[in-house]
Amino acid sequence: MRKLVLTVDDSAAIREMLSYVLKSAGHKVIEAEDGMDGLQKALSRQVDLVITDQSMPKMDGITLVKALRALPQYKKVPILLLTTESSDSMKDEGRTAGATGWLVKPFDPTKLIEVVDKVTGGR
């Protein structure tokens, strides 16, 4: 089933790769270049899934997760952190903030689509 996915990353290359992979799997994509931009786009349009980087200018990923979880319409929407960070302490912080999962870059495109389908209840 086609989903609307919000991708948030300050790296244009990562946003482009995410869009390519998600669109090739039939999903629609909205891009944001930092946490603040992501929050504004999530507020302007309800999305089915958020995939966000952690370290970004203006607002980081974990702060974005907390901000989204504070909104009634995003209490149960899956949010994945996709980041170079791989420490257990950061993962714990993400889990406590309300993230659905933690993916370490580089992402495997096939695995990413499997995870997207799993957390959104697709296919």
Place this chain on the structure above:
Amino acid sequence: MTRQQTPVRDTAASAGSHDLGSLVGRAGAALNLQCRAAHQELTQTQLLLANATRKLLDSFHAASHALAGLSTEVEDAATRVGENLLAASQHLQFSDLVGQLLATTEQRVDRLLLVSQRLQELIQALDAPRSDAQSSDAYAAGEKRAFLEAVAALESCGDSRVKQRDTGAGSVDLF
């Protein structure tokens, strides 16, 4: 690699208690440590670049080869092209990893340069002719403080968040 973090305020307050020899020794140790870290990060960057470039070329050559077969087996070729482009999309993420490594190195080198600049200013202040001993001492103390603040900033440079050494897929944890 472990780096000590020295609060700037404490460092500045203790400026008057250091002699030039210990200041220069401390700067030398910090410069050495950070130069070695910068060297390691650049080596890691080169490894990432070489690995990703090889895999990108392989993926694109395979895609190109598959495209050449379109006239006889269109569907199979299109499938192979799609698979290779997906593989390329994983390895193209090297640019984000390398960008983060270079940003860390750039910050480290900027702070090295600041220490070097402040050290030169301090030595000039200490070597200046002393016509008015009181104002000369105050000037040198100010230069010492600026120098120690630059050293503290250098010492607080952290390790890069990027630990990857190739573009192999990262881990996936669902909570």
